[in-house]
Amino acid sequence: MSAASNPRPYPTVSLYGVPFSKMDMRATVDYLIRAIENRQPHRVVTGNPIMLMTGLADPAYQRILETADLVVPDGAGVVWAARRLKQPVAERVAGFDLMHELLKEGDKRGWSVYLLGTTKDILDAAHANLARQYPGVRFVGKRDGYFKDEDDAEVVADIRRANPDMLFVARSVANQEPWIAKHQKELAVPVMMGVGGSFDVISGKLKRAPAFFRKFGLEWFYRLLQEPKRFKRMLVLPKFALKVVKDGDNVLKTR
Template structure:
């Protein structure tokens, strides 16, 4: 499967088109999408997602057909640079969330939060509301719902009619759910933000700037959540696979 060409520069890693735009360009691109009501499904891509996609054709399709995949993981930035197709910079989902809210304050955008536990969601919602008083927070719901509740969840989001929908669920629930309902949600920008609300709420601490600069944010998170150890083993596997595959990484087709 060859993804449709994008209106911005990309590098294709295992068939997934990662944006080469800077953070500033990404925010401008999504601002235009909101102004023109042009739906954008945004994925904050990382090596773990890519490796899952290589074993799971359905999930690979979800990644490859997104309107925008930003290079969230430092491993993605490294791979693109190694293959001489560098991205401008890492566009971390946590930072993009905050940059969009900062931009949204100037335009009084409306936001809906979906995901996390009730306690974390409530705390994160209250903190973001205080931090970004110019944003209209038009609704929120925790992420603990089943397929049977989807109709009710979608209806609530449609009724709230937000400019931005941020979804904070586990990857395998988050991205396929957004893909499934994007066409009926009627939201210009829908973005998966994973565990960002855990950090916003204060449950987890974000890695210090030095860790982020060195591309070691994953290690800092592992120190906070040792249970993620098995998942983190995918990172060296990804690096070895990129080295072994060479240019085939860029020519991969599903």
């Protein structure tokens, strides 16, 4: 199913077949508030150039991106590409910020949350910090991300028992989005969202990029300074930029 055959109830721009939302942060949060209030399951992808390039090389991953209920423009490269193609998004909607905006709403509304992913120590620290910051949120369950495929049924059953309003998943690029997509129907959580390395920042293990870096789309560079081992992964970013320049308007065509 392509974005073209699955129209969304909000404006989008298709980049290599992936339907990125043009909504700003406030409109995105309002949209997801309605999803939670109506108990309508939504798989949310915080899209970036690394994901797009992965999808171009892997048809199964591409389908996961194309069929998400909401893809927000997380990466600065996505915002740049849409603007270059004269189909601009309203603004960058960073997954880290979107998660916190949703937790603010949950704090006021008594929503429930399940945290899944990363190591036990980081998860425990992130949970403790979030519980202090958002005392009105009910944290109904948590599980580290180091489980095997044969444990999936147990993990899914635990999430179903907890019946959260929001599920935040922090796993690797290779299995975060595929895992959520594989189990989304069983999970049936109103907001199911991959949050990547957010728990590392929330726990205090890593620092988030200062406002200057975020303003100029250099958050990736700040993270690279903290984690030099990510260098090879970051090489995808200039490759993406060169590809967008080379492909021109073909970037907007659904494959």
